[in-house]
Amino acid sequence: MPEMITNQLEEEISVRQQKEEELRKAKEDLEITVAERTVELRNANERLQLELTESKRAEEALRESEERYRHLFNSGNDAVFVFPLSDQGVPGHFIEVNDLACRRLDYSREELLQLSPREIAAPELQEKIPEIMAKLRQEGNILFEFQQVTRDGRKFPVEINAGVFQLQGRPHVLSIVRDITERKQVEEALRQVNETLRATLDAAPVAIFDLDTEGRVKSLWNPAAEEMLGWRREEVLGQFLPTVPEESKEEFRGFRAWIRSGKSIIGKDAVRRRKDGSLIEYSIYAAPEYDDDGRVIGNIAVLTDITARKRIENIRQARLRLLEFANTHSLDELLTAALDEIEALTGSAIGFYHFLEADQKTLSLQNWSTNTLKNLCTATGKGSHYNVAQAGVWVDCIHERRPVIHNDYASLSHRQGMPEGHAPVLREVVVPIFRGNLITAIIGMGNKATNYNGSDIEIVSRLGDLSWDIVERKRAEEAVAAERQRLFSVLEAMPAYVGLLTPDYQVAFANLYFRQQFGEPAGRRCYDYMFGRREPCENCQAYKVLETKTPEEYEWLGPDGHIYQICDQLVHDTDGSPLILEMGIDITDRKQAEEEIRKLNLELEQRVIERTAQLEAANQELEAFAYSVSHDLRAPLRHIDGFLELLQKRTATALDDKSRHYLTSVFDSTRRMGTLIDDLLSFSRMGRWEMLKKPVELNVLVQEVIQEFEPETQGRLIRWQVGALPVVIGDLAMLRLVLVNLISNALKFTRPRRQAEIEIGCLPSREPEAIIYIRDNGVGFDMKYADNLFGVFQRLHRIEEFEGTGIGLANVRRIVHRHGGRTWAEGKVNEGATFYFSLP
Amino acid sequence: MEPIKRILLVEDDLKDIELTLNALSEHNLANEIVVARDGVEALDYLYRREEFKNRPKGNPVAILLDIKMPRMDGLQVLKHLKADEQMRLIPVVILTSSRESRDLEECYRLGVNAYVVKPVRFTEFVKAVKEIGVFWALINEPPPGSI
Secondary structure, X not given: OHHHHHHHHHHHHHHHHHHHHHHHHHHHHHHHHHHHOHHHHHHHHHHHHHHHHHHHHHHHHHHHHHHHHHHHHHOOOOEEEEEEEOOOOOEOOOOEEOHHHHHHHOOOHHHHOOOOHHHHEOHHHHHHHHHHHHHHHHHOEEEEEEEEEOOOOOEEEXXXXXXXXXXXXXXXXXXXXXXOHHHHHHHHHHHHXXXXXXXXXXXXXXXXXXXXXXXXXXXXXXXXXHHHHOOOHHHHEOOEOOOOOHHHHHHHHHHHHHHHOOOOEEEEEEEEEOOXXXXXEEEEEEEEEEOOOOOEEEEEEEEEEOHHHHHHHHHHHHHHHHHHHHHHOOHHHHHHHHHHHHHHHHOOOEEEEEEEOOOOOEEEEEEEOHHHHHHHOOOOOOOOXXXXXXXXXXXXXXXXXXXEEEOOHHHOOOOOOOXXXXXXXXXXXXXXXXXXXXXXXXXXXXXXXXXXXXXHHHHHHHHHHHHHHHHHHHHHHHHHHHXXXXXXXXXXXXXXXXXXXXXXXXXXXXXXXXXXXXOOOOOOEHHHHHHOOOOOOOOOOHHHHHHHOOOEEEEEEOOOOOEEEEEEEEEEOOOOOEEEEEEEEEOHHHHHHXXXXXXXXXXXXXXXXHHHHHHHHHHHHHHHHHHHHXXXXXXXXXXXXXXXXXXXXXXXXXXXXXXXXXXXHHHHHHHHHHHHHHHHHHHHHHHHOOOOEEEEEHHHHHHHHXXXXXXXXXXXXXXXXXOOOOEEEEEHHHHHHHHHHHHHHHHHHOOOOOEEEEEEEEEOOOOOOEEEEEEEOOOOOOHHHHHHOOOOOOOOOOOOOOOOOOOHHHHHHXXXXXXXXXXXXXXXXXXXXXXXXXXX | OXXXXXXXXXXXXXXXXXXXXXXXXXXXXXXXXXXXOOHHHHHHXXXXXXXXXXXXXXXXXXXXXXXXXXXXXXXXXXXHHHHOOOOOOOOEEEEEOOOOHHHHHHHHHHOOOEEEEOOOOHHHXXXXXXXXXXXXXXXXXXXXXXX
């Protein structure tokens, strides 16, 4: 089209220029004719007029032609420029431009005609102009892309079709310029799409390739395909797809048929072989490719590596299995199972599980995988303890606090020799399990057929973490179970029945004692279980606690005939619901014992009453006796004495000496009898005297008593020696009698001494007992008779030697005993005596 | 002449009566003694009943009263007398062998005027009785209404 226009235009311009030239010549001729042939002018006027008319007609034709041409020139989508070319090939100012050129470059026609191609070229392209012009001159016609610039500097891409033509003998250039901004934009967009597609294919983490209908690789084999499948693009282009393993050939043929029928394959899992021979599972997507006629010419295939997905899935399933396993197996079994799972998932041949103590230094070897124990390792046992510092390279992960892989175990410089029986290690991965900042365990796997990598670490970490969770849970559960068992054993062993009752009378728990006593509850309600009743017991004390919320304690006669001390109290179940805790202690024996004691006490009381009555009777008898002694014995004595006196008066002169002696003897005996009776009565009174206890200063009392004896002892040489005596609690009158008796004795039995020495003192003694002694240098006594001294009417001397009835010391003992004290004596014949009494 | 001051001796034991009278006779007081052999007889005398219903009016200046007697003992007699407005002013001296505290306490509680234990020794007995007789029969001014 542009070429056609150019030719036409060229033709038109040429015609016009010829006409103009002709016109000019005609004018010249005319002027010459006018000047030279003025005369002829008039003659020729007519002819001239004709010629003028002719010329005007031609000019009109020309004008019309030009108009037509200009219309053509100004219409259309291309800007048109005409400019001359110098002999040196330099473009001159435009001599013709069309309206579109003006509009597009935002100049008026006049302005634009002042410019040359250089001024409307993009500045950076201006220097290319000579080169373009040279090529134009050489080739005569060129088509090239360029950039033009508007008056205000806006650049836009153009495609220029330029041709050289001769005008008036000089070369001119006709340049037809098309704005290709839109086309450029489309091209750029397309380029970007292609670029994106290419980058996508390059970067896609999935293998992408295309196949022809026969299954040959056509042209596409992206980097991921190279990486995942192992073959380079050059190796497979034009080749049959080499990744289909023998066992999958049939399936592959199926895929091809499917494709040929125009269907897509969406996410089929299939095993493919890498170049290194390893088999990997992929998920395959494929879509047919069509030619312009809609025939299937092949397909695009996308393979995604689902190893990771499978691994995660496998881990997930292993986790589920382990969790389930843990419910019904011991901790030990669980660890083995965890190791077996990890071993299977990582393709390892050995596995170990060590606990690391909180000190982060002590490892306890907890477990080996089944495989390891069966096939490879007999060296170690459970529960062995290692110091991390002395362990082999397998504890590097503890030092480094992260998973460690040794794929080249044999070349490790810091490895230690294996113990005998230990599995030979080719490569290993050891992963620490963390809880907070502490490593709680390490799990090791070894001897995978290929190198260990991050996937293995992931597997070991995930399942290791899980197993440790379970370890912790198990440990807690085992601790709880142990605690529970312990508590249960305690409950079972309790020599009391313990039961839990629900508000609806169910027996939630009954301990062994309970069951032994009342049988198995077997889901029966308590009233049925314990009493064989059909409804709850009236006034059941146990269920009161549900309302009162305060413990109830009572004694209860059970249906088994035993008496129980019951304690009911409200407790709450783990869900907060109320329960009654009933505890019953069999107190039958205690009750019987108590009953016996009560009976015995009653009997005893009865016996005491009886005995007291007997004693009172005896006492009354004694008193009656004493009374009668005092009356009845004294009366005859008095009579004897009286009548003897009267007899003596009457016969004073008639009797001889002998008779008088007899009378005197009768008198003496009578008097002695009287004294004996009086003493006996006083001794009897001593036992019945109502004591009035208060503090008694013994020193004061002793001085008083000594003074009382002064009249009797006048003329005697007596050396008193009285030590410091305590203040004691007692009956003053009775204690006075004690001192009177003892001092009187001392005085009596020292009578033969030229100088009597009487010492009264207090023995140093442990509180709260005070021991008082009275020592004399009198006639003393034989210790043989010491026991007799304190008996009633016991005497160690003849009455002629020392007077007395022998009641004194008996009274002393009786008084001291009544004060809760003791009496004793020491002495030796002729060497004095010491009498002691103690007072609490 | 002074009215005769009588002393009532209540005593069941003949030997004691004899010895008492013997003792009193040494001071010529024996004739003033009226003897009753037990409590019943003593009250008969005092209330002028039975065999004493004809005796002259007037209460004895003192009563010497033994405790242990048949029929009615000394304590009963004492209780009776001290409860009687007419009799309660008559001085009563217990003359007994008993030194029992319960007798002593009972007698004083009933309002006895004196309590004398008969000494075993006759000489002392004589002395005691004599002093009692002299005191009550001669020295003491009897309450109104005495013989």
